[in-house]
Amino acid sequence: MNTSILEERKTSISHHRGSGLCCERESVAGAVSQRACVYCGARVVLNPVTDAYHIVHGPIGCASYTWDIRGSLTSGADTYRNSFSTDLRETDIVFGGAKKLTAAIDELMEKEDPAPKLIFVYATCIVGVIGDDVEAVCRQSEKKYGIRVIPVKASGFSGTKSQGYKLACDAIMTLIEPHKNQPKRFGVNILGDYNLAGEMWIIKGYLEKIAIPVISTITGDSSHEKLINAPSATLNIVQCAGSSSYLAERMSEEMDIPYIKVSFFGIEDTAASLLRVADALDKPELSAKARQFAAARTAELLPIIEKYKPRLEGKKAAVFVGGGFKAISLIRQFNELGMKTVIVGTQTGKRDEYEIINSLVGEDTVVLDDANPAELERFILEKQADILVGGVKERPLAYKLGVAFCDHNHERKRPLAGFDGIENFVTEIHKSINSPVWKYVKGGAV
Amino acid sequence: MLDLTPKTVKERSALRVNPCKTCQPVGAMYAALGVKGCMPHSHGSQGCCSYHRTVLSRHFKEPAIASSSSFTEGASVFGGRSNISTAAKNIFDMYDPDIIAVHTTCLSETIGDDLGSYIMDMDIPEGKIVVHANTPSYVGSHINGFFNMMMGFMNYLTKKTGTNNGKTAVFPGWVNPGDIRELKRIAGLMNVPTTFFPDQSGVLDAPMTGKYDMYPEGGTTAEEIQGLGDSEGVIALGEIIGAEPAELLKKKWKTPYTLLPMPVGVTYTDQYVLALRRQSKTEVPAELEAERGRLVDLLLDSHQYTYQKNVAIFGDPDVVIGLTSFALEMGMTPKYVITGTPKGEFTRRIEALFAKYGVTGCTAKANADLFELHQWIKNEPVDLLIGSTYGKQIARSEDIPFLRAGFPVLDRYGGPLQPIVGYAGAIRLVEQITNVLLDRFDRDVSDEDFEIVL
Structure with a gap:
């Protein structure tokens, strides 16, 4: 169906890279918004x-x-x-x-x-x-x-x-x-990782391999006992910036723990983030280790990327996620696979994140803040996306539009973070895009 | 794992643990999705709408469309009048439904929004309809929300022209689209022209056509709802969910009704068929007789595996009453039967079933929760658990065979397309129940007793 875009929504949608997007505002009353409370x-x-x-x-x-x-x-x-x-x-x-x-x-x-x-x-x-x-x-x-x-x-x-x-x-x-006056220990807190499908454990494992102790995790797999150790850390690393930047900011001011923002989605971001964590701790041997570790794991993954790339190259992705930081990582991952991100939407993206997004996507990519199904539908069809990455409410919509889907939200069952998550992510994209089911869906009459 | 539940039962009056119900608005949303061209609208905070859509999408694996008044601080202080008027205008401009069905939430009820007068003052486009129902989240459960929304539609739309339209209205209650299809098929075999209200078939099981339709083909039309008062009579299925809407129509337009349990199993399906026969005044066709015969034949073939098995059943009142009756027909002992919905009528109905079949040592409880059920099971175990997906934690920690039925089923596919009502639905249930018991038997049996033929 041909739904129109509400006047009030027009400033929240950008059709051309670079134009100032209106975000961080309340939803329009009556909209079928994907937002919660x-x-x-x-x-x-x-x-x-x-x-x-x-x-x-x-x-x-x-x-x-x-x-x-x-x-x-x-x-x-x-x-x-x-x-x-x-x-x-x-x-x-x-x-x-x-x-x-x-x-x-x-x-x-x-x-x-x-x-x-x-x-x-x-x-x-x-x-x-x-x-x-x-x-x-x-x-x-x-x-x-x-x-x-x-x-x-x-x-x-x-x-x-x-x-x-x-x-x-x-x-x-x-x-x-x-508990803020406890003595400092060498080690980091992981903020903004909720251990979905065990992703925090993967990242913690990498850090420990590079000899960076993890003191507390907020809040994935945390407990009262572990949380109260958090003030003793020397560095906070912030994975989901949307939810946890504010906490990092407060811990920095009130507990003197500096923080850096990281993202462990995709090869490029995972490798860069590990190195940034090591660098921030200011011990050259850790940076060397991080570099080594990332290089070894990246090398292992290249054959996997090469294996699936021919079946994915040139396909078009639409990304609709909660925070802007995840959207950025996803765009990079699709770039690694030779795919083009044609639509980017977030529920709670920040101005600076939208600026990075604009620097990563093509001229004609549509960028939306707080998108609703009617808008998603319109742009998915208009841009002829092959796959939508989103959450539970977007899955059936994508299928009805005859578009493949990858859950990058609460319902993901396999970890998509870190080097371990790459193969899962790539195979998930591949399985949905290249499933034989589309033959029946798109084939039309019996 | 997941075995937090202590064995000792302590009386609780304030703390609810692991609920067996949810709040009214989601019921209102589900009912409204069973009306053609209808946009359900949640008059409250954005989260309500988002949660309801999510749980419906997770159960049906379909898009569940609804809009929200998106309350802010201002609305909660000054009332939601401007939110709903702006919302209605935006919805008609943007999504172009035929009807907007507004339901309230705990917030808009508590601040005292008067939806009736807000709607009266609205500028509603020609030919379009706005209706509302009060669905305070702190009264009853999602079941109340469902029948309150039905009554909202009927209050706004029903008329009586004085000319009988020759149709029998069927209120199917809160069932899956697959159930509605089966109930319609039976009515068709009985040659009874019907209006099903609400009717989610064709909406929440809309076929894949390659294009997305915000308002799929299914649903009761506004004209059909208007005509309910002119109908021959009403068959309301589900004694808890159907009573008030049937009574309303009778009060308003003197439309007679028959209130029946949800037709699960032999007896209750017979009652539905007999009620239809009273409408059509024709004999039950051979085809339906044969179906019933096949069901009874299957019950006979499998009875040795179900007789005197202890079963715990939980869920929404009407589906649980139906399943309990059928479990008793299968010779099973419904040891624990609970619903989260606070309706005393439920307990009376279940206890009447215990008495009818002469089973003892069984417990029925309304306004109960799954924590309590789990504790009972820990003290005296059962052979089978039947209920929504939320039973899987109990089933796993107590290692009990588990059959998913009712709402919501979040972790299996295809269920909403299939019936549990009617003879065909009962055949499906017998197959599922015996399979799950026999799978367990095969899993647990020693090698020397492991057999090809059972």
């Missing part, structure tokens, strides 16, 4: 804290929809894979829900053995409206049980998903702040 942002960042009890204070929906849906893997506790909530009912809305929250925390403390050490309380949309003093409840419970009970006031309407990331970062700061 503040709570969603806060929850996805904190969810991988494996031994935390994540209590959603609000009606049941927000707890149901976030129950064990993100493939963040754990090497320890499974607590985070359960769903806890106060399931607020009509009487709670009328008389206030604070008592129920206190009771819920009490029941949790009674029930669990060993007793919880860390609880995050997410206040959703209506909690602020009905006037529950969530902070007071959390404070009292902390005192009563001698554990950490950290409020995350994540009313869905109070901003965009990015605002939720920020709240999550503040919650982490609240958790680690009392």
Whole structure:
């Protein structure tokens, strides 16, 4: 169908490289936006804290929809894979829900053995409206049980998903702040990696091979115990900048830990990032090791790229992801495969990221901020993309348009990061683009 | 792994762990997707709409379209009037639906948005329709959202011209498109002209045509909804989900109704067929008789593997009532039967089934959660677990055979295309249940007892 682009949306879409794109603004009312909310942002960042009890204070929906849906893997506790909530009912809305929250925390403390050490309380949309003093409840419970009970006031309407990331970062700061005066150790924290399909483990493995110890990971496969060590690190490396730059910034100011932004998607970015981490630690032998390691792994991968390149070269990709940094890595990866990125969209891209994107893509690539399905559809057809890289809501849309798909979001089941992820990424792109299913889809009549 | 659940059951009144329900708006969204040319609209924060679309997409493996009022701080203070008017204008301009079906959320309900008057004041383009339903997330469950949205449509659209349109209205309740197709096929065999409302077949199982259609071919049309008051009568399937909409139509237009359980298994399908026969006043065709016969034949062939097996069933009230009845028909003992939806009626219906089949030591509970179910199973295990994907954690940690049924099923393909209702649906269930039990038998049996023929 031929849908038009709303006037208000026109400044959020750029058809020609270089023109100033309007981003970091709220969605238009009525749009079928792919965006989520503040709570969603806060929850996805904190969810991988494996031994935390994540209590959603609000009606049941927000707890149901976030129950064990993100493939963040754990090497320890499974607590985070359960769903806890106060399931607020009509009487709670009328008389206030604070008592129920206190009771819920009490029941949790009674029930669990060993007793919880860390609880995050997410206040959703209506909690602020009905006037529950969530902070007071959390404070009292902390005192009563001698554990950490950290409020995350994540009313869905109070901003965009990015605002939720920020709240999550503040919650982490609240958790680690009392431990900030511990002695420094040589080693890094990995920020903004959620260990989807075990990706954090891969990166941690590389760093350890280069003799760079990893002190804490935020938040993939983390725990209360591991998180509170974070202030002792000498360097923060930030993988998902959209969600964690703010935390890195605060840790730099308040704990004197410098940070660098990295990306471990694609050969080029992985190799460059490892080297940058080593360089930032200022030990020449580490940089040499990093260089060696990256060169060896890159050499191993070239035959794989060469094997699939002939079947992928010249194909056109559309990228629609959450943050701008991932989009940048993906464009580079497609370049490595001889593919052209014809559409780039993000949900929460920043101005500087859009500038880098513009420097990587061709003249006629369409760049969109907060794209909706109608726009994606229009440009996928117009630009004749062969594959869409996106998340759960884009998959069926891509298939209906007869376009291949790669999930680069919560539903990826195989790691796509690091050198190990290259083969997975390439084969996934290959399997979807070159599947025999397209013969039936595009062949038309029987 | 995933075995956090302690064995000792402690009474909880404030803490919900591992829910067996979700909130009203997603039900409203699913109901509205069963109306042709309809854009469901979520009047609340952006996250609500995003979560609902995601869970529907994950279950049906199809695009689930809906728009949002995208509430901001301002809207939550000053009310969402301007959000919904701007949204409606934008939706008609940009996506051109025939109908916008607005549902509320916990936020817009709590701040007291009066959707009725906002819609009345709206500039709605000629020939277009805007309806609404109140779906507060803190009342009932997604099941309430589904029937509230149905009633929203009926409140806005139904009329009575005085001329009987000769059709029987069927409210299929919250089922998959595959179920709706089967229910329609049976009505067709019984020669009963019907209007199904809502009707997600053709929408959430739209065929691949090589082009994307935001509003696929399926769905109940606005004219058909308008005509519900003129229908011959209503067959409402699902005693929990169907009661209020059927009652509304009766109150409004004196349309008589028959309220039946979801037709899962022999008895409940018989009841559906008999209700259709009352409408058509014709005999049950041989074809349908034969289908029933094949089902009974299969039940007989496989009964030795299902008789007295303990089964735990969880999910939405009507599908669970249907599955429990059928489990009893198969000779199984439904040891634990729960729903998360807070409806006392559910417990009464299930207990009546226990009494009818004379099974003892079984528990039924509404407003329950899966944590509790898991604890019960830990104390007294079962041979089979039936329910949504969220049962897989229990099934794995207790090593129980597991059959996925109901909503949502997020980790398997093809389910929504197939029925569990009707004789054909029951045949499918018998096959699935026996297969899953026999697969387990083959897995566990010692080498010397491992047999080719079972």
